[in-house]
């Protein structure tokens with residue numbers, strides 16, 4: 001089965017050590033994720049691609065106990081749905097990333113987290129679609 005990314009331009013692909021693709025404003029220095037064409041702070045259009053650190057700290061989280069509305073959600077539903085964590089991971093000196101978490105258990109504010117790619121669904125062509133998530137380190 002082939003693996004394909006859930007979307008282009010979200011994370012480096014293919015990669016053994018994937019990184020999220022953000023953007024940095026050349027005028028004021030703010031970092032965004034996902035990448036944006038104009039700065040949300042100063043409206044500059046001088047945005048440069050920036051690969052984000054793979055590790056950060058859990059800033060806030062909750063658990064998703066039921067399938068989100070579809071669309072945009074396109075993952076498992078019904079008996080196949082498994083609750084998962086969602087939250088914000090703060091990347092050092094960069095940006096807070098809204099992200100899926102690999103687990104809904106044992107999460108603590110401030111814990112070290114690492115970027116991973118996880119299976120999300122199988123598309124109509126039989127490819128395994130992968131998305132990004134953060135998992136607790138250690």
Ligand SMILES: [Zn+2]
Pocket residue numbers: 025026027028029030039040041042043044
């Ligand atoms: Zn700016």
